[in-house]
Amino acid sequence: MNAVVSPTVQASKPAAVPSAMRIQQKYLPLTATISLFVVMATLGSVFYTGFFAPQVFLNLFIDNAFLIICAVGMTFVILAGGIDLSVGSVIALTTMVSASLVQRHGWSPFAVLPLVLAMGTAFGALQGFLIERFRLQPFIVTLAGMFMARGLCYLISIDSIDITNPVYSAISQTRIPVWAFGEETASISIGALIAIAVLLAAIFIAHCTPFGRAVYAVGGSEHSAVLMGLPVRGTLIGVYTLSGFCSALAGVVFTFYMLSGYGLHAVGLELDAIAAVVIGGTLLTGGVGYVFGTLFGVLMLGIIQTLISFDGTLSSWWTRIVVGALLFVFCLLQRVFAARTAKPS
């Protein structure tokens, strides 16, 4: 039997999009976020005196250092297609354990710090293990983790424990001058420096290491990643471990910031982290997004707070409404973007 008699006809393919435009489409959400941030900064500077000061900008980093670190960890989890609801509680647990050990048991801060970091990392690893090994839903597992961590906080102490340890106080109050221009000086806290370091490390991991690329692969298609022979199990456990580490580190920075351990610290922070990640352009379905975008997501949340406090007339709960509105706009943009780049069937 001969091959099918068919002249070399060619079905038309969808018109190829020029590569330059395609690259831009890839970065569109990120561009949108950064542009919006710039717009808000500009508006703030125009409407409120004293807004356009370097210190105001650096305060965004100082006041949100812990959120940056935490959201960076969350970005990896979301990129891999999962979610981590326990981050706020792990931060609280970290503060509580630190405060308790330092204040009530006289431990040296230099022993406590590695311990709480290890603790958070182990917590994340355990969650990752449960999720991966038994195919449990990340939402539920990390939800339980959230209950567990906060409950453990209260087990240690129901009331807050203030930290008076000199090392902590010193770190908390240290300001490293960054900008000295005539009258204007600006400085940054150690926490903010840690946040920036974490951010840079995360960007490196995401783009230049096999682990980071595996995260994207797993988020894009876990099934394919398995068939391609990628270390899917290790990657999944790895992202939750990383998130646990970041939460613990965020907790350490939070401890410097608040100088106390308390079970009610960082309530709802996981939502802020998720909001920051989404506003930063990462898709909740996984596989698409940039760590750099998360930075701007956090800065966006921060600048809203700053704008509202500068305004003085708006009550602070307007923050929630504005953040909600922002989330809405960004998600809408993501939907429109996704619908437009979807190929015709």
Added chain:
Amino acid sequence: MTSPILELSGIDKQFAGVSALRDVQLRLFPGEIHALMGQNGAGKSTLIKVLTGVLESSRGDMRLAGAAIRPRSPLDAQKLGISTVYQEVNLCPNLSVAENVFAGRYPRCGALQGFRIDWAEVHRRARELLARIGLDIDVTQLLGSCSVAVQQLVAIARALGVESKVLILDEPTSSLDEDEVQKLFAVLRRLRSEGMAILFITHFLNQVYAVSDRITVLRNGQWVGEWPAAELGPQALISAMLGREFAATAGTAAPMAEADANTPVFLQTEGLGQAGRLHPIDLNLRAGEVLGLAGLLGAGRTELARLLFGLEAPDSGTLRIDGKNVRLTNPADAVDHGLALCPEERKTDGIVGELSVRENIALALQARQGVRRFMSHAEQTALAEKFVKALGIKCTNVEMPIGLLSGGNQQKAMIARWLATDPRLLILDEPTRGIDVAAKQEIMDEILRLAKAGMAVLFISSEMSEVVRVSNRIAVLRDRRKVGELPGGSSEAAVYELIAAEHEHA
């Protein structure tokens, strides 16, 4: 003669007591294209999964270049030198082409024994590998923005990159158009001449003969035989697959007459089109008529079906049913007007997996009746059982989840679902895909019977022989526009000529 590079013998595989493979053997030589054939359920997929480490065999011997192997995971198989390209191209669409080729094996650079990925090297070597198979594209673009054919070639490039000795292609041509198929075959021949052993699974008979050197046939999980392609004629091949004599479909039935011009036109389109998907098309259909829609992959047949059924909104033209203009904004509207669509993609657009056969069959009818007019359990069961009998759907009872039925039976259930709504026009988009030969025959007969009873049928199929055999009239599409109509019973060659003629003028 050289010794086989891959040798399987005595392979057994059982799932909860049911035997999927029994004493299967396979020999693959370097520098050959070997076709693995068999009907649905013959065990081809299971054998491939055993080969690629997705499953472990219960018993049996596997040897690669003489050494015994037992891959326990896809990564294992890859490391041993066995790579697979699946029908759904299991790569990551959100990563770039180059990344997909090198995922998991990135060339490194930098301090500490290279913990940093060397992107320049990745891109360079990806371009090289793609060039080896004759593909020249931007390796930094996202894989998802490439066509399925290109994605498959990228998957092959990945296999080359890991220096596979054995390349397995599982139904690679199902989503490709004729031109892309030829390109793929050219690549395969090139690889064959370089000494690659290629295992090729397909159910397109003509492709088997176009490109393979030897054929192995499985049936019901057992090995039937292995022949050089030149020595096994198509009749013998089909017999081996079915286990009985089967006459080739050589126009046994008399050609269908065109419908009586006095029957009213049920559906009519004038310039119906959708920007970017379908050029304006004029079409009409009478009651009791079977209109075949012929065309190559990508000609726009499914797009037209979706427009007619309200799954997509047209940008131009009108749709008239019973002479009145209608605007269909969703399938529910279409169903109200007496239309029915049995979609091409059974898994995604058809079956509701965990629901029972009964619920699946009753679904469309219930949807038309609305939320309040509820069919009782007894009514649904009676309906389902009626169709199970009429179409010969093989299931233990109508309560079993439809996901457990074989592909062919699922397809029959889908057809049953739509027949239950007693439609005036039934659009069938590839109703016989992935179904064994006997079931195909039953479905074709059912279509003819329904048409005789007064139902209009729009029949879309890639198997041209079916289209010409069963249609009263054939509308021919090419490149998303209609290029002409032919009477029923025309030869396949006539259809292809019509398609080709347009191409020359373009």
Added chain:
Amino acid sequence: MRDLMKHRLAWPVITLFVLLAINAAFNPGFLHIEWRDGHLYGSLIDILNRAAPLMLVSLGMTLVIATRGIDISVGAVVAIAAALAAWMIGGALVVVDGVATHVTRFPMPLALFAAVAVAALCGLWNGMLVARVGMQPIIATLILMVAGRGIAQLITNGQIITIYYGPYFFLGSGYLFGLPFSLFIVAAVFIALYLAITRSALGLFIQSVGINPEASRVAGVKARAIIVGVYAFCGACAGVAGLLISSNVKSADGNNAGQLIELDAILAVTLGGTLLTGGKFSLVGSMLGALIIQTLTYAIYSLGVPPEINLVVKAVVVFAVMLMQSAEFRDSIRSLVQKPARGEVRA
């Protein structure tokens, strides 16, 4: 089908019984019910009363989860409904004919209606985002969760509004025929829902949409309308729950009302056997799940354990149930217990 239902409800029922047994073991008077002050009185009655808002929210959440969605904004909706009702009722002390009575700013029926209507509108908003705009449910409802508390605070002006109006308290703390009135509300909603699901095609459509939305759409099911409907219903349930809660505590706190109720509701639904991936659901299971959570809280309280432990215990229970529901976990246990046969297929 019936076997499946039995199997799925087995675990929740067993868990509930175990919890009740633990309670009874540690608390002698636990199972004791008596007639006092014109109504039934006892720990069990208390549990039922307190569980009522959660049961309502869980009912709404069940349908949403069945369509493969989720609604994490219910807590915020509870707060909004409570705040609105509280504000509309208020209860200022006015002297009428020499007698100090409480009057409402708006008639109570209007306040109740408005609160539930607004809550349903919130649900509608969520449903539109999911069905029409095509957002992922967790993100769509995240928006309202974040903004909703702000809205509730706006209504209460940042204060905790105390309600001074007797008839309103009847909702949450009143008794009818000896049983808490809140139970009647829950029962009414449950019965109406159960009838709707089983006597109409709603149950079939919801399951179908949850299992395969695209196939359902092709089959002619009005998937969009169904999705919008279940979210609106979920919002309405949250609204009624808000009324019950604020009626019970006689106040509305924009910040704390309904705090964590969304998580408890999702927990209740999962405990009841409905999978988060959507499809088949169990209303009875969710109600049982809500009762389990409430009984658990009660057990912790009566054991004299600090209430903060509640969280840890909830976590452990969640883990236990999740692991039990996981096929992989059951396989691991099985393989630990039995020696695997040679050449057995890997999971």
